[in-house]
Amino acid sequence: MDVPQEPQFERKAKRRFRFLLLFLVCILLLSITFAVTLGPVKMSAITVWKIAIAHIPFIGDYIDVNWSRSQERIIWDIRLPRVLLGAVVGAGLSVVGVVIQALVRNSLADPYILGISSGSSVAATLVILFGALPIFGQYALSFGAFLGAMVAMLSVYLLAQVGGRIQTTRLLLAGVAISMIMSAITNFIVTLAPKDSGIREAMFWMMGSLAGAKWDYIPIPAVVVAVVSIYLLVHSRSLNILLMGEEVAATLGVNMESFRKVLIIITSLLTGTIVAVSGSIGFIGLVVPHLARLVVGTEHKRVLSCSILIGMILVIWSDVCARLVLAPQELPIGVVTALCGGPFFIWLLRRSSYSFGGGGK
Numbered sequence: 001m002d003v004p005q006e007p008q009f010e011r012k013a014k015r016r017f018r019f020l021l022l023f024l025v026c027i028l029l030l031s032i033t034f035a036v037t038l039g040p041v042k043m044s045a046i047t048v049w050k051i052a053i054a055h056i057p058f059i060g061d062y063i064d065v066n067w068s069r070s071q072e073r074i075i076w077d078i079r080l081p082r083v084l085l086g087a088v089v090g091a092g093l094s095v096v097g098v099v100i101q102a103l104v105r106n107s108l109a110d111p112y113i114l115g116i117s118s119g120s121s122v123a124a125t126l127v128i129l130f131g132a133l134p135i136f137g138q139y140a141l142s143f144g145a146f147l148g149a150m151v152a153m154l155s156v157y158l159l160a161q162v163g164g165r166i167q168t169t170r171l172l173l174a175g176v177a178i179s180m181i182m183s184a185i186t187n188f189i190v191t192l193a194p195k196d197s198g199i200r201e202a203m204f205w206m207m208g209s210l211a212g213a214k215w216d217y218i219p220i221p222a223v224v225v226a227v228v229s230i231y232l233l234v235h236s237r238s239l240n241i242l243l244m245g246e247e248v249a250a251t252l253g254v255n256m257e258s259f260r261k262v263l264i265i266i267t268s269l270l271t272g273t274i275v276a277v278s279g280s281i282g283f284i285g286l287v288v289p290h291l292a293r294l295v296v297g298t299e300h301k302r303v304l305s306c307s308i309l310i311g312m313i314l315v316i317w318s319d320v321c322a323r324l325v326l327a328p329q330e331l332p333i334g335v336v337t338a339l340c341g342g343p344f345f346i347w348l349l350r351r352s353s354y355s356f357g358g359g360g361k
Contacts, residue, residue: 017302020295024309031316032087036079038320040327043075051075082213085221085277086319087312089210090284092225092274094311096267097285098292098304099232102239103263104168110286111271114175114264118182119152120145120275121206125186128202129193142217142276149272152178157264165257207332208281210319217277224273228266229308235259236301243298281334283341284311290345 037043051072054060096111104113111117123144126132133140159174160167186206193199204211232239238259241249249256292306315333318340322331 017296021305021309024306024313028087028309028312028316031313032083035083035086035316035320036075038324039074039079041071041074043071047071048075048080052080081215081218082210082319083316085213085218086210086315088218088222088225089274089278089281090288090311090313090315091229091308092221092270092311093281093284093315094288094292094307095225095229095232095304096271096274097311098289098300098307099239099263099267100285101289102242102300103260103267104172105243106172107290108286109172110282111267112179112280112282112285113172114156114268115152115177115179115182116149116156116268116271117275117280118179118186119148119150119155120272121148121186121280122182122189123148123151124205124276124279125189125202128205129189129195129198142220145276146272148182149268149275152182153264153268153272157261204332205279208279208334208337209322209330209332210278211330213277221273221277224270228270229304231266232304233301236299236304239300240298279332279334281315281337283337283345284315287341287344288314 033045033048036048037045047067050063051067052075054063054065055076093111097109100111100113101107101109103109106113123132124141127141127144131140133144136143155178156171156174159178160171162170190199190202193202238254241252241254242256242259288307288311289303291310292303296302296306314337318336319333321336322333325331325336
């Protein structure tokens with residue numbers, strides 16, 4: 001009589017998980033809608049959707065235009081790309097957080113543990129303050145941030161290798177060391193800045209901001225996030241095995257060494273791409289994976305799916321707070337995520353029933 005209960009239990013778990021995903025998708029759509037409506041100029045949700053649908057080829061021809069040109073510009077040119085970029089950034093940071101915590105087998109790791117963000121900041125501040133990489137024109141900041149991320153990643157990767165193998169402890173220590181060095185270089189560059197306004201812009205960018213969001217900024221990070229997420233979902237079993245150690249992986253026929261190298265490369269690429277368009281936004285990659293594990297357990301296919309949606313929602317509303325709390329001035333979004341994420345993480349650490357993976361003591 002006990003044998004049939006397991007498939008029934010699994011079916012119930014799958015139904016609950018699907019319901020959770022549907023619920024999060026609904027929350028995401030509502031978040032996007034209301035985030036666009038909020039601001040100095042109030043907009044109705046209906047107007048937001050009508051303007052958005054009006055820009056869809058063929059379908060938009062059937063929408064009656066009953067809004068002003070200024071309303072269309074505010075929604076389509078300013079608010080909607082900012083909200084959608086926030087969603088992409090949240091998804092990317094959450095995915096990197098899940099992967100790095102599995103990679104280093106440490107629940108306190110986040111996307112910046114490898115010093116990639118600090119490397120991006122060095123190159124980006126050079127572009128902002130001194131006009132470096134002028135050959136790339138308007139893409140100089142994005143290319144500089146990505147280039148800095150790749151340099152930091154390669155440095156950490158080379159330092160972490162011993163006899164051609166990557167050791168987790170050396171990986172963590174190398175990441176901390178490179179992060180501190182890059183942060184020191186960034187601060188030195190800022191002290192040499194020729195203009196005070198440039199210093200303010202660089203510091204604002206270093207703490208994260210979506211203020212300069214444009215439609216042109218969305219496609220590349222969106223494609224990178226989508227491709228990396230699909231790859232990780234396909235290889236979610238290997239991520240599960242990664243937490244079990246080398247001996248279990250060898251028994252199951254998984255080459256963890258090559259898989260780790262792939263993870264380091266794709267997480268560096270994803271982090272560099274995200275930082276290039278949003279600056280350094282902390283705590284999302286640290287907190288979101290824990291939230292997902294609390295809800296769905298440790299299976300990485302479910303953790304990744306939930307983390308993507310939760311990360312999108314959190315960054316969207318963090319940006320709304322950044323825009324509105326001190327309006328008409330704006331806070332760096334990194335300040336908001338730190339103020340919200342810090343207390344949450346302290347509470348999480350104080351929970352005696354919580355451990356890496358969301359269960360056990």
